[in-house]
Amino acid sequence: MTNHQNRPSTVNLAFTGASGAQYGLRLLQCLVSAGCRVNVMVSRAAQVVIATETDLKLPGTPPAMQETLSAYAGAEPGQVLVFGREDWFAPPASGSGERAPLVVCPCSTGTLSALATGASNNLIERAGDVALKERRPLILVPREAPFSEVHLENMLKLTRMGAVIMPASPGFYHKPQSVEDLVDFIVARILDHLNLPQDLMPRWGEARAEDKRMG
Structure with a gap:
């Protein structure tokens, strides 16, 4: 069960240039359905990946991108906000902004490196730096294979940071029947970590517990 008091009203969501754009896009839909306001950041490489892996073509400017992603996710006006790569006045850019978790999905190994070393060369990197220094929830979803020693060291370093x-x-x-089922598996785990309700897949043991209650 989720604790309603700890549910975030706002989630910062960053798309970077790793494969797996479907995970981030599905997560955006679910965050909107959960009633969250979503601050979205999209790297240049992520735009290329999204265009390559999906039928969604993102425009080049934040306002046009915001309109496209809002329509894609079925968002209410103002529910999805897209910020430019160097918009240093965006809420995720400062520790004095709204206290919101950050999910980087998918997370490139370049972004892992930048976050592990404290680089803040763009808004996504700065948002990650803020999440770490403010001890806010930071979820990173890498999609790479195999991982090099550098990748693993960066992940260990970031894990130790929180x-x-x-x-x-x-x-x-859960016996997936489609690619969408595989995507939903990861998105469900992210939503669980954000303490947001999800019915994408049952949690481990729920069916057994229900059988015991009915028995």
């Missing part, structure tokens, strides 16, 4: 590393490695015990 970040959650959640590789896009879906399980199969």
Whole structure:
């Protein structure tokens, strides 16, 4: 069960240039459905990946991108906000902004490196730096194979700083029937970590517990 008091009203969501754009886009839909306001940041490489892996073509400017992503997610006006790569006045850019978790999904290994070393060369990197220094929830969803020693060292370093590393490695015990089921597996885990309700897949043991209650 989720604790209603700890549910975030706002979530910062960053798309970077790793494969796996479907995870981030599905997460955006679910965050909107959960009633969250979503501050979105999209790297240049992420725009290329989204265009390559999906039928969604993102415009080049934040206002046009905001309109496209809002329509895609079925958002209410103002529910999805898109900020430019160097918009230093965006809420995620400062510790005095709204206290919101950050999810980087998918997370490129370049972004992992930048966050592990404290680089703040763009808004996504700065948002990650803020999440770490303010001890806010930070969920990173890398999608790479195999991982090099550099990647693993960066993930270990970030884990020790408090970040959650959640590789896009879906399980199969829920007997997926489609690619969408595999995507939903990871998105459900992210939503669980954000303390947001989800019905994408049952949690481990729920069916057994229900059987015991009915019995």
